Amino acid sequence: MPEEKKPLHRRVRTHITRTLGSYSEWARWWRLYDRILPTAFLFGVLCFLVYYLTIAPPIRFPGASLMKVGKDEPIDQVAQELQDRHLIQSHRIFIAVARAYGARTQVTAGEYFFPGPQSVVTIARRLARGDYELVPVKVIIPEGTNTFQMADILTAKIPDFDKASFVEDAQAKEGYLFPDSYYFLPGEDPLDVLSTMESNFKRHVSEEKAATEISQFGKPLNDIITMASLLEKEANDTQSRRVIAGILWKRLSIGMPLQVDAVFPYIIGKNSLQLTRTDLKTASPYNTYINKGLPPGPITNPGLDSILAAVEPVPSKYLYYLSDLHGQFHYSVTYAQQLANQKKYLP
DSSP states (O other): OOGGGSOHHHHHHHHHHHHHHHHHHHHHHHHHHHHHHHHHHHHHHHHHHHIIIIISOOTTOOSSEEEEEOTTOBHHHHHHHHHHTTSOSOHHHHHHHHHHTTOSSBOOOEEEEEOSOOOHHHHHHHHHHTOOOOOOEEEEOOTTBOHHHHHHHHHHHSTTOOHHHHHHHHGGGTTOSOOSEEEEOTTOOHHHHHHHHHHHHHHHHHSHHHHHHHHHHOSOHHHHHHHHHHHHHHOSSHHHHHHHHHHHHHHHHTTOOOOOGGGHHHHTSOOGGGOOTTGGGOOOTTOTTTSOSSOSSOSSBOOHHHHHHHHSOOOOSOOEEEEOTTSOEEEESSHHHHHHHHHHHOO
């Protein structure tokens, strides 16, 4: 009998039966889901904990760093060093993964760079395959940087750079380390850095224009570089440097002290506006107020513009100069005029 022709009480009973049947099926699935859900959740938590405690990078993973693996170094020794340096959490997991990548008793020797946190799987694969990840780092050395400032820049840019060794060897080369843009590898040997900078200096001063000007000027190279290092800190543009070079060479020729403030940041870390009368009497061979002649050596590493300015001085009638608060230079012939300029342009 068609559904619509059944008596009302039969249609109601059929509907109730179907509804209860569907609810029963739904309830059965819900009970099954209710049993599976906690188990799945606990399994997920367990998997996360295993990953977090063994495979994930350690919380104390160091910043960009290097690690050297010696030739014939046993894999368990390498694994322990990785764990001690907080590069991995489990040396056992490392060994197991490295062996899965084919490193049975040893990994590939060499120096490895770790730019940041990496999982034990990634590190094991890299050491098994010799993936060093040594990428050259760009380092910019500004003109007029002294060796101590260079050491700070290099240490900030190059992972595992030996700052103390660099400073020790670089001081004798002050002035002859050419300021430029360089690319160095992480962990670069300071001696190689110095050699690169020295070679760059020699290349620039050997170019035809510079070599000709230096040769024709007729003064020792050390005097020229020392003068250039003063000009580098005294002025920021070529013309001013050339005019000041003329004044300073003139002072030297008449036996007058150079009286250059640029030496004081090198001696005591103070600039012109910070100097006191007592500072001007500081005992130092670099103090150009109490010692005649050039300082014993360069106070910075000058750029090519300052080197050329030193050998291309502009002759003038001036014997004095000063820079105002806006960096503008004011020149004078007599000391009285210099005092008047100081009163007018300086605080």
